[in-house]
Amino acid sequence: MKTAIGLIETMYWNGHTIDLWPHHLLRLQKGLEQYQTDVDEDELREQCFYKIKQSADPKQPKKLRLEVYPAPEKAEVNITVSDFKRTEGITLTLGFASGICIQSTRASGLKTTDRALYDKAQEQAAALQYSDMILHNEKGHLVETAIYNIIWKEKGKPDLYTPDIKEGCIAGVMRHYLLTKGFITEAILTKDLLGKAESVWVCNALRGIIPVRSIAGRVYEIRETGITL
Template sequence: MDFPLLFIGGQIAESLPADKQIECGLLETMRGTTGKVPLWPYHRARLERSGRVGGPLLDLIETFLGRCITSLPDRELRLRLRVGSLHGAAYWDLRIEPISAPAGLDRGVTLHLCQTRLPRVETANPGCKELARSRYNRAMQELPSSDLLHDGLLLDEQGCLVETLRCNLLLWHGGQWFTPDLSHCGVRGVMRDWLSERVPIVETALGLENLAEAEEVAVCNSVRAVLPVRALAGSNSWQPGPHTHRLQNLVTEELW
């Protein structure tokens, strides 16, 4: 079988349109493992929260995902699902490829503070992942490398911590996990939601001073689970610690 596997509306495709061609587009990046998509209920809930995707379409996508992943039970897969409209009609596609990682990723990532800031909204932030990602793309250009060992740290316009370019942020300090308040901007990641149902995580306004005080720093997303943060370039450094390891073990024991 040749990867990547490409599908448009459930049919095999030779190529997919560019992100910018899909109107009102939403993105879900998922992990497929042992013949299933373990976090699909959380991905589905986030798509529903957008108010743009109806239940019948999600039922169709869910059935198709199950059929695809069941046929590849021995693979660890990265799935990129896009939902929106194309030429005025409802549209969805899927890209499936094996998960790969650079050597040393399990030992942690280095963060780089981005000058690009995220705008705050006063309405409730649904935390969905939009395909219109011009600010994220601009921030990505600030990194010294695009490999997974480097990630961009994003602040909002008021200087509060939000997230990284690929992950949600977790700070361990004073015997407690903290994560940035996403009421006004940022992506509410499904791995973050899954962890918060099992481990107390306080969502609150955080700044760079809180990052500097943290005893352990980790990032999480739906494909990579939990990774330690080793440093904020030019500033702080941390060692992967027992509390981060406990989160990683929780994912391994209960999810995949």
């Protein structure tokens, strides 16, 4: 019997391996510790590979959605596999979510099935014909989008920044990888600062790093991050 809220890992199978698998496993383990349950890591990996092998054309890129529902004796694991191909050369348009606030003091940093807030943001994006919406916290600081972490570059500075985890964002797997490699640095992001930024990107483990073309009509310079994944 699964609990109301489960942990999610959305992963990218590149045709040969699961990208960023150790980072997915690390975030999942943190979630399991909070839920006071556990799964066998080797068994979990075997289940993922079994699902991939059972899919049509396993040598092609895939999206893996892993859901883990903690239970008293043994966590329930659900794995789904679907065709997925990253689209090269795309850019995104973002807006600002309305009437949605992330409470940073309550945020766990985990990705869970409790996604009503993010679903609402995506509904707003669809209604306004944006790719996604940026969400803020109770301090008015910008945190993340419905499905991505945010990266930005300030004019005259070589560094790339991402909102601090204390602001209430989900601890994205791609974000974690970029932080551990020193490609990005945590900082506070406000609307004013974002408006003055030179370039903006979004990232997640499934889709990679994608440049943002505009935010609420404000156009940004499209440029490479200089990051090699």
